[in-house]
Amino acid sequence: MTGDGPDDRRAPDRDGARVVPLHPAAPAEPAAPAHPTRARRRAEPRRAARRSGPTPVAPVRAVPEPATDAAASVDTGAEPGLPPDWEAALADALAFLRRRLTGDYAVDEFGFDAELTDNVVLPLLRPLYRTWFRVETTGLHHVPDEGGALVVANHSGTIPLDALMTSVALHDDHPAHRHLRMLGADLVFRLPVVGQLSRKHGSTLACNADAERLLADGELVGVWPEGFKGIGKPFADRYKLQRFGRGGFVSAALRTGKPIIPCSIVGAEETYPKIADIPSLARLLNIPYFPVTPTFPLLGPLGAVPLPSKWLIEFGEPISTAELGPDAADDPMLVFNLADQVRETIQLTLYRLLGRRRGAFRG
Numbered sequence: 001m002t003g004d005g006p007d008d009r010r011a012p013d014r015d016g017a018r019v020v021p022l023h024p025a026a027p028a029e030p031a032a033p034a035h036p037t038r039a040r041r042r043a044e045p046r047r048a049a050r051r052s053g054p055t056p057v058a059p060v061r062a063v064p065e066p067a068t069d070a071a072a073s074v075d076t077g078a079e080p081g082l083p084p085d086w087e088a089a090l091a092d093a094l095a096f097l098r099r100r101l102t103g104d105y106a107v108d109e110f111g112f113d114a115e116l117t118d119n120v121v122l123p124l125l126r127p128l129y130r131t132w133f134r135v136e137t138t139g140l141h142h143v144p145d146e147g148g149a150l151v152v153a154n155h156s157g158t159i160p161l162d163a164l165m166t167s168v169a170l171h172d173d174h175p176a177h178r179h180l181r182m183l184g185a186d187l188v189f190r191l192p193v194v195g196q197l198s199r200k201h202g203s204t205l206a207c208n209a210d211a212e213r214l215l216a217d218g219e220l221v222g223v224w225p226e227g228f229k230g231i232g233k234p235f236a237d238r239y240k241l242q243r244f245g246r247g248g249f250v251s252a253a254l255r256t257g258k259p260i261i262p263c264s265i266v267g268a269e270e271t272y273p274k275i276a277d278i279p280s281l282a283r284l285l286n287i288p289y290f291p292v293t294p295t296f297p298l299l300g301p302l303g304a305v306p307l308p309s310k311w312l313i314e315f316g317e318p319i320s321t322a323e324l325g326p327d328a329a330d331d332p333m334l335v336f337n338l339a340d341q342v343r344e345t346i347q348l349t350l351y352r353l354l355g356r357r358r359g360a361f362r363g
Contacts, residue, residue, distance in 0.1 A: 110210070111199035114179065121201050122171060128161070129168045132308050133267060134363055137169045139315035145176040148215040148258040149318065151222045152249055152342050154241055154350065155230030157268035158291045161306065166222060166263065167201070169313055181214050182222045183207075183249075187287070211252040222263075223249045225339070228288040232277075238269035239354060241347050247339035250321075254329040254338075259318035262342050264349035267311030270360045272296070310363035312353045316345055 096119050099105050107113050129135050143149065153166060167180040182198075183206035189195040204210045206223065214221050224230065225244040233242060253260050276292035296303025319342065321328075328334050357363065 107200075110181075110202075110204045110214070112179075112181065112202040113200040114202075116200050117179065117202060118171075121197070122168060125164055125168050126172070128306075129165055129172070132306070133165065133271075133311040134308075135165055135169060135267075135311040135313060136363070137173050137313045137315075139317075140169075140174050142261055142315045142317055143170065143174055143178065143220070144259075144318075145174075145178075146218065148218045148256060149220055149261055150211075150215060150249060150253045150258055151180065151220065151261045151263050151315070152346070153222065153224055153263035153265055154346050155224035155226040156233070156238065156265070157231055158272035158274050158293065159306075160224070160231055161271055162265045162268040163222065163224060165268075165311065166265065166313060170220065178220045180222045181219045183211055183224075185227060208248050208252050211249065212256055215252060215256040215258045221252075225249055225343075232274070232289045232291070234277075235269065235273040235275055238273075239266070239350050241343055241350075244339050244343050247335045250335045250338045250342075251329040253321045254324055254335070255326045257322040257326065259320050259322075260338070260342055261318050262316035262345040262349070264314045264316065264346045264353060265311070266313075266350060266353040266357060267309045267360075270309035271306035273307070307361070309360050310357060312357060314349055314353060316349060 096115070099115070105113065105115050143151070151166070151170075153162065156162060163182050163184075167182065170178050170180045179202055182201075182203040184198060184203045185206060188198050188203065189205065204214070211221055211223070225247075226242040227245065229242040233240075250260070272291065272293045274289075274291045274293060278290040278292060281290040282288065293303065295305070295307075319338070321338075324334070
């Protein structure tokens, strides 16, 4: 007997009746879903979509790509972290070194090297001028933009920093950026390194012949008539001008017909307050004085660091000499009176500046 399984078995046919299955097959029912609620949820959106038509698609908005560092930054031609003009500064420095090595630079008859002064000496002095001493300069309009003039200033401070700060003021703060040709004592030019550097910076020997030649050439000349008596005086005599010598600076101005500009400097007295002197060491070293300050020689090399006093520099109204003529330089009384006039002008200005300053180290 063959068949497809137990449902194919039939009952016996005794009276010709039709044969029916012994176990009639039940109608097939669809399989129930494993989770009717979840299936209904999945079917409902599809039925709703057929009733309402196609679902509108939201427009796609373009999202801008994040800008890269190269696109976001402004192209200045400079490397990151460097000043924008570093390439020009580097080129200038290399050109300066090349000229120094090849000797392609100019030096005048007195040894003044303007390029070395602008690129080496003045940059070394500027931190003292701007940050350490915080120098305030007034009266620069009294200094001519061109042509010769004689700047006469008070002298103090144990070490002549006042002359150097005056040269920075006239170069950096004056509209014409003038170089000050300073007249110095012969001791300055006998010192190793210092003497040569002073020549390069524009200094020359304090004598009438050199002063007159510089003034006649249209240079701005600086003189400190107090000399070593001024810078070497004790701190107790601060801001009290010493004698101005024989007035040789007046004779140079009269012979060339150039104006005399009084200059008053406040602040240098407090940089190295001289409280004592050691004459025996001064004679041994062949120097005018061996100073003792609150920090030197007690602190050794650290005692050479100047105290950060507040500085004020004022250039007074010029005193004209052109109408007096060159022959007036041979009149000792006239020379003395002019020198005394300059000295009194500086002294009165010092008192006024001291009254304006809030303190020796404030400002």
